[in-house]
Amino acid sequence: MRVLNFGSLNIDYVYPVDHIIIPGETEPTGEVTTNCGGKGLNQSIALAKAGVEVYHAGLIGEEGQLLADKLAENGVDTSHVRCIPGRSGHTIIQVDKNGQNSILLFGGANRKLTHDIIDETLSDFGEGDILLLQNEVNLLDVIIDKAFEARMKIILNPSPYDTAIQKCDLSKVSVFILNEIEGEQMTGQKEPDKILNAIKKSYPETETVLTLGSAGAVYQNREERHSCGICRVKPVDTTAAGDTFTGYFISAMIDALSPEEGLKLASKASAIAVTRNGAADSIPEREEVLGSGLDPEPMRLL
C-alpha cells in the first residue's frame, strides 16, 4: 500500500536554552544547529524508516534543496516535491534542559500550494492509496475534498490545530492521530475519555489515536478502545516524537498489526526519538525499534 504525504518541509533552527523564554525576557542560547524538519517531512521519514512505500508532496523555496535531499536519502519518493521562488518554511525551536521544546513556525513555501499542484499530484494516486496530512500546508480542505473524491483513505494529524481545520469536512477522514491539546481544541473537552467520546459522537466511523504525552496513547474505533503506556527513557529533545509515533503507527496499520501492537511499536519508536537531538535525524530505523528491548508500560484503559 502506498502513502502519499502532502506535507510541510521546514528548516529547523534549534537553540538550546536553560528554560523556554517568557514574554519580555532576553536569554542567551547555546550553539544553534540547523536540522531538517517539518511535520510532513518527519512523518514521511518515519514511514520510510518503518518500511512503508512513501511519496512526499510539498513545496520548498530556493534554499530548501537540503530538505528534498534528506527525504531522498531516507528512501522517500520526491518526484512531487517542487521548488518555487522565495523562502522555504522554517522554524525557530527552543529546547530546554529537560528536552521540552517551543516552536515558532514560518510557513514560507509550504503555504503556496495551488489547486493545479493539488490536482496534478493527486492524479497519480487513487483508491487503495493512503493520503497523510498535517496542518502546516495551505488548502487542507481542498486536498481532503479532492482526495476523498479520488477514493483515497485519508489520515489526518490535525497539528497544529487552527481555523483551517474547522474549514475541513472531517467526516471524510478515516483516521485521526492527535494529541490531547489538539483533542481539546477539536472537541472543547479536557479529559481524554470525554475527548474520545466527543470524537466518536461526531465521527462514528473514524478511527482515532489520541496521544497523551507521558501517560501513553489510546486507540479507538466504533467498537473498542486499546491503550498503551510509554517506555521510560531520559528525554533529550522531544521534537518529532509525535511524528515518529504517527509514521510507525500507520506502518503497523498497513502491515495489518492489531491496534495494541501498533501502539506498542509507535511508542517504542518515539521513545528512541526523544533520546536524540533533532527532528528527522532522531527517528530510528525499524530494526533498531524491533531490537531495542524497550517495553511500554501498560496504561489503565480509559
Ligand code: RIB
Ligand atoms: O513536529 C515537529 C516539527 O514541527 C518540527 O520539525 C518543526 O519543523 C515543526 O514543524
